[in-house]
Amino acid sequence: MDKKKVAVPLVCHGHSRPVVDLFYSPITPDGFFLISASKDSTPMLRNGETGDWIGTFEGHKGAVWSCCLDKNALRAASASADFSAKLWDALTGDVLHSFDHKHIVRACSFSEDTHFLLTGGFEKILRIFDLNRPDAPPREIEHSPGSVRTAAWLHSDQTILSSCSDSGGVRLWDVRSGKMVRTLETKSSVTSAEVSKDGRYITTADGSSVKFWDSNHFGLVKSYEMPCNVESASLEPKFGDKFIAGGEDMWIRLFDFNTGEEIGCNKGHHGPVHCVRFSPGGESYASGSEDGTIRIWQTGPSNPKEKESSVPNGPSKPITVDEIGTKLEDVKVGRE
Incomplete structure (x- = not known):
């Protein structure tokens, strides 16, 4: 049991209600940052390494369900139960724009090139807002089979993936055509969907299962049963050899990652864990809970022999945008 004992985490207080989403920025010249979404309506920005509070984004009038930072950590976005998604200046905390919706917004995500913001929620519509023309009407992708729970970009912004609160599966949408081209089948609704740092894997949590999908060929790579119902899972970004x-x-x-063996177990939260995320370098990970706290845990030293061996996130021949287009076209033909 000694192998499962881990150092005491950094505990980040500040939220007065449950923490439901976490997002780490990539590493920037100023370090990396962690933004949190909470039912208390105020997203918070922290130093990703120390957990120190930097600022609070004030302006929502309802629970905030999702939050994210752009790749430079200069802007933040949030999705709220107040029927809006907001774009924020991450340096000043000012609202840059508020995007009105007709129902609760559950998910938001910046495109890789940072020019677009993706949202989804109870309206069963995915919206793409052009941040260079924030007052322009968004592109809308309809026909989601249910309320959108998660949404993310894939394939250099050529594809969108989404999951629903009330039905299983992850749906892949071709951004150019706006059509659904693939469904990754799961028994339970997917509560967490994360694209790996290198773009090779989609990590999902559904029911008591954590699954890893090949994001280019769409096949199921690994599936592990967990000891309880899980809400969130995250793949270590540097070596890809472990997950939380x-x-x-x-x-x-x-x-x-390779065997599914449990190699660590951390307790400290006083309520269900709603979100877990690895830091961009993999040296630590954060958890957000019903108890209103964020805890940052150290991953611990990796085995040097493991680092030298072949790992699933290791170098591979990158797939091109043209190849992705061809694959999606093939999928479309197969569906008709």
Whole structure:
């Protein structure tokens, strides 16, 4: 059992209600940052390494369900139950724009090139807002089979993936045509969907299962059953050799990616864990809970032999945008 003992985490207080989403920025010249979404309506920005509070974004009038930072950590976005998504200046905390919706907004995500903001929610519509023309009407992708729970960009902004609150599966949408081209089937609704740092894997949590999908060929790579229902999972970004999962039993577990063996287990939260995310360098990970706190845990030293060996996130021949287009066209033909 000694191998499962981990150092005491950094505990980040400040939210007065449950923390439901976390997002790390990439590493910038000023370090990296962590933004949190909470039902208390105020997203918070922190130093990603130390957990120190930097600022609070004030302006929402309802629970904030999702938050994100652009790749330069200069702008933030949030999705709220007040029927809006907001774009923020991450340096000053000012609202740059508020995008009105007709129902609760559950998900938001910046495109890789930072020019667009993707939103989704109870309206069952994915919207793409042009941040260079924030007052222009958004592009709308309809026909989601249910309320949108998660949304993310894939394939250098050529594809969108989304999951629903009330049905299983992850849906892939071709941005150019606005049509759904693929469904990754799951038994339960997907509560967490993360694209790996190198773009090779999609990590999903559904029910008591964590799954890893090949994001280029859409096949299921790994599927592991967890000890409880999990709400969130995240793949270590640097070596891709481990992953974390958290859920209803309040524990954050660390697993070996290749075998599914549990290699660490951390307890400290006093309520279900709603979100877990690895820092961009993989040296630590954060968890957000029903108890209103964020905890930052150290990953611990990796085995040098593991680093030298072939790992699933290692170098591989990158797939081109043209190849992706061809694959999606093939999928479309197969569906008709």
